Amino acid sequence: MNEEQFQRGIDEFNRGCFFECHDTLEDLWHETRGADRLFLQGLIQVSVGFYHLLNRNYKGATSQFTRGLNKLEQYSPAHRGIELEGFMKSVVSWLALAERGLIGEQAEIDETKIPKLKILSLKESNTWQQ
């Protein structure tokens, strides 16, 4: 996997550039086969979920969060140096918000609370792998 492209996608996600993140990781996803393919797709779908949520497309957000979480689950607690366990817990709470939006309960969206993809240090990565 092209690490530079992957890191760029992570950076775009963390800057709240969810469409750009999806674009970057999509290019990578098209070229990737094997174990990382579903991982990338899971990240793309979570990113798209946030894109939809910020556009108040609750149906799109709900579906994408659900699909993304289902894919990322198998990679938890971490994969490719990215912490997933805490990230996914946070996404689950955003999924709940999107589901409430579907039934008309439109909550304030505090974008500062959107989780970041945390890059684990080597030591932390080794701890996860034990």
Add this chain to the structure above:
Amino acid sequence: MATMITEECINCGACEPECPNTAIYANGAQWEMNGETHDAISADFYYIVPEKCTECVGHFDQEQCAAVCPVDCCVPDPNHVESEELLFNRAKQLHPSKEFAALSPATSRFQKSA
């Protein structure tokens, strides 16, 4: 046609060039068939023209739009279930100058599951 694009579409356009029948159009774009132009079916998302979709029967073993869509928004339309025969006949009508071999697992998803 039994493939549709849902509102999860992010308008990235990955699907459009993959369609062998040019059945996919961008949101708001007019669509064309047999020299006639028609109003866009969707103003918000990419859309698939029902009259031009063959679920890739005759061309590939799976819907190419679905294969390249990272958000899985090209999905079977439960309200338009069409038979392999109907889809194959449509493919022949859409490509009158193309010679289609008998369907095989390489050119029809129906054959794969048979």
